[in-house]
Amino acid sequence: MNQPVQSPEIGREIIAAGYRTNLHDQGEGFPVLLIHGSGPGVSAWANWRGIIPQLAQHRRVIAPDMLGFGYSERPADAQYSQQRWVEHAIGVLDALGIAQADIVGNSFGGGLALALAIRHPERVRRLVLMGSVGVSFPITQGLETAWGYTPSLANMRRLLDLFAYDRNLVNDELAELRYQASIRPGFQESFAAMFPPPRQHGVDDLASDEAGIRALPHEALVIHGREDQIIPLEASLTLAQWLPRSQLHVFGQCGHWTQIEHAGRFARLVEDFLAEADAATQQEKCA
Numbered sequence: 469m470n471q472p473v474q475s476p477e478i479g480r481e482i483i484a485a486g487y488r489t490n491l492h493d494q495g496e497g498f499p500v501l502l503i504h505g506s507g508p509g510v511s512a513w514a515n516w517r518g519i520i521p522q523l524a525q526h527r528r529v530i531a532p533d534m535l536g537f538g539y540s541e542r543p544a545d546a547q548y549s550q551q552r553w554v555e556h557a558i559g560v561l562d563a564l565g566i567a568q569a570d571i572v573g574n575s576f577g578g579g580l581a582l583a584l585a586i587r588h589p590e591r592v593r594r595l596v597l598m599g600s601v602g603v604s605f606p607i608t609q610g611l612e613t614a615w616g617y618t619p620s621l622a623n624m625r626r627l628l629d630l631f632a633y634d635r636n637l638v639n640d641e642l643a644e645l646r647y648q649a650s651i652r653p654g655f656q657e658s659f660a661a662m663f664p665p666p667r668q669h670g671v672d673d674l675a676s677d678e679a680g681i682r683a684l685p686h687e688a689l690v691i692h693g694r695e696d697q698i699i700p701l702e703a704s705l706t707l708a709q710w711l712p713r714s715q716l717h718v719f720g721q722c723g724h725w726t727q728i729e730h731a732g733r734f735a736r737l738v739e740d741f742l743a744e745a746d747a748a749t750q751q752e753k754c755a
Contacts, residue, residue, distance in 0.1 A: 476513055476517070477490075477511045477512075477513040477514065477538060477539065478490060478539055479491050479492035479493065479512075479513070479531075480492075480493060482560070482563045482564070483563060484532070484556055484559035484560040484562070484563045485535075485555050485556045485558070485559025485560075485562075486559070487535055487540065487541040487543070487556065487559070488540065488541040489532050489533065489535075489540045489541065489556070489559075489560060489563075490511075490512075490532065490533045490538055490539035490540050491512065491530060491531060491532035491533065491560065492512055492513060492516075492520060492529070492530070492531040492532075493528070493529070493530055493531075493564070494520055494521070494524040494528070494529050495523070495524030495525065495526070495527055495528045495529050496527075496528055497526055497527035497528050497746075498527050498528065498569075498570065498593070498742075498745075498746060498749075499527065499528040499529075499530055499564075499566050499568075499569040499570070500523060500527050500528070500529055500530070500569060500570040500571070500572060500742065501530045501531075501532075501557065501560070501561065501566075501569045501570070501571050501572070502515075502516050502519070502520070502529065502530065502531040502572045502574075502577075503532075503534065503557060503571065503572070503573045503574065503577030503578075503580050503581055504516065504531070504533070504534065504537070504574055504576075504577050505574040505575035505576050505577055505599075506537075506575060506576035506577075506614070506615070506662070506663070507614055507617075507627070507631070507646075508614070508617040508619075508624070508627070508646075508649075508650040508655075508656070508659050509646050509647070509648075509649030509650030509651075509652070509655055509659075510537055510538065510649075511533050511537060511538030511539065511649070512531035512532055512533050512534075512538060513531070513538075514538075514646075514649065515531075515574055515577075515727070516531045516574075516727065518727065518728060518731045519727050519731065519734065519735050519738075522732075522735040522739070523735065523738065523739060526739065526743070526746075527570075527742065527746075530560065530561075530564065530566070530569070532557075532560050534553055534556060534557070534577070534580070535548070535552065535553055535556040536548055536658040536659075536661075536662060537658070537659075542654055542657075542658045546657075546658065546661040547661075548661065548662045549673060550579065550580065550583050550673050550674050551583075553580050554580055554583050554584050554587060554588075557580060557584055558584065558588060558591065561591060567591070568590065568591055568592065568593050569591065569592065569593065570592070570593050570594045570595075570596070570742050570745070571584060571585065571592050571594075571595055571596070572596040572598065572738060573595075573596070573597055573598065573600060574598045574599060574600075574727065575598070575599045575600060575601060575698065575699055575724065576601060576674065577600075578597040578598060578599065578600025578601060578602055579600060579601035579602040579674035579675065579676070580674070581595060581596075581597060581600075582595070582597060582600065582602040582676050582681065582684075582707075583602070583674075583676050585684055585686055586676055586677075586680040586681070586683075586684060589684070589685065589686070592686055593686070593745055594686060594687045594688070594689070594741065594742060594745050595684075595686045595687070595688040595689070595711075596688070596689045596691065596738055596741065596742075597688065597689070597690050597691070597704070597707060598691040598692070598726050598727065598734075599691070599692055599693060599696055599698070599699045599704070599724050599726055600690070600692075600699065600703065600704060600707060601671060601674045601675065601699060601703065602674065602675060602676055602681070602703070602707060603675050603676070603678075603681075603703050603706045603707060603710075604671060604672050604675040605671060605699075605700055605702060605703050606668070607667055607668045607670075607671050608697065608698060608699070608700060609697075610630045610697035610698040610724075611667070611671070611698050611699065612667055613626070613627060613630060614627055614630070614631075614698060615662075615663035615667045615670060616663075616665070616667065617650070617659070618656075619647065619650050619651045619656055620647070621643060621644065621647045624643050624646050624647040624650065625638070625640075625643040628642060628643055628646065630697045630698065630723075630724075631697075631698065631723055631724045631725055632723045632724075632725050632728075632729060633693065633695045633721055633722050633723035633729060634721070634723075634729055637725070637728065637729065678710060681707070681710045681711060682710050682711075682712060684711060684712070684713075685712075685713070686713065687713045687714075687741075687744075687745070688707075688711045688713060688714040688715075689714070689715055689717065689737070689738070689741045690704045690707050690708045690711070690714055690715070690716045690717070691704070691716075691717050691718075691719070691726055691734070691737070692704035692716075692717075692718050692719070692726070693718075693719050693722030693723050693724060693725070693726050693729065694718050694719060694720045694721070694722060695720075695721065695722060695723050696722070696723055696724045697723060697724065698723075698724040699724065701718065704716065704718075715741075717737060719733070719734075
């Protein structure tokens, strides 16, 4: 009798901040926590599947489905906020016994990574923010469309066209896969509860205070796609100005999917940035 094939989106389950949490845990070395974005039907695996194997060659990669997303638990009260998601991320590190990690945040996940670093600076070594929220800006039509998604194959196809600059990445097969992901039991119900109208409130809730950002001591790498229709490039320009120890990399001919549209370049950029910290740590040990 054939056994059912488990979805690659399902990793292993832990209890983080009191919630059942699905995560992927690969590789060895200094840990890096990957926090995914907030598209409909998203999961850690959907966001990071092309990056995890490359980063896991030199470090321990932790990629959880954040609270209410993917195969992690949905809170009974259906209440979501920046603070609650940050507490969940810290809960993941605590459950795994990780005192400090590098944090890579994609879009929505960048806003959480930034807030986590401000509230728990000792838990973060280096910070990578990709197509990130975290500062307030007038909501784009693209983000309004993403957060206001209602399930249909046509709506998913239109949304994917907004995400990618390279339309060769967007085909009927991908649209069908993401649409099916968005209609799994409980997925759309929790997604609709996260960013209700007026959705500008969602942008503002994920933003951190300017003084808090300017006070961060961490080395930060800010990455953005020049043609991003979801999060405006100006958000990353502001972050790069406010973060005192930051560097900015803008990919031309790139939409919101930097880690997919420029996967190899993105992985090398992040790996080189994190390897600098590895080398500094090694020098301290040898001194």
